[in-house]
Amino acid sequence: MNMVHRSGLIVLSEMLCGGCGRVMKYAERYGYIYCEEEGDGPVRLCADCCRQRGYLSLKKDDKGREKETFL
Numbered sequence: 001m002n003m004v005h006r007s008g009l010i011v012l013s014e015m016l017c018g019g020c021g022r023v024m025k026y027a028e029r030y031g032y033i034y035c036e037e038e039g040d041g042p043v044r045l046c047a048d049c050c051r052q053r054g055y056l057s058l059k060k061d062d063k064g065r066e067k068e069t070f071l
């Protein structure tokens with residue numbers, strides 16, 4: 001089984017996206033993805049890359065508003 005750990009974090013200064021190479025700016029959300037099977041350490045992905053790879057998805061909160069959340 002492929003264990004993938006992922007969490008949504010906030011950029012504290014500047015950071016390079018490990019997917020598209022874009023510079024993420026302060027206070028942007030990014031995904032911290034760590035795949036045990038691949039064994040090459042965690043990658044940090046911008047929100048766009050997370051969406052493309054299915055790590056971010058729209059969910060409705062208890063008031064019916066759509067909100068993007070990391071799975």
Ligand SMILES: [Zn+2]
Nearest residue numbers: 017020046049
């Ligand atoms: Zn990216």
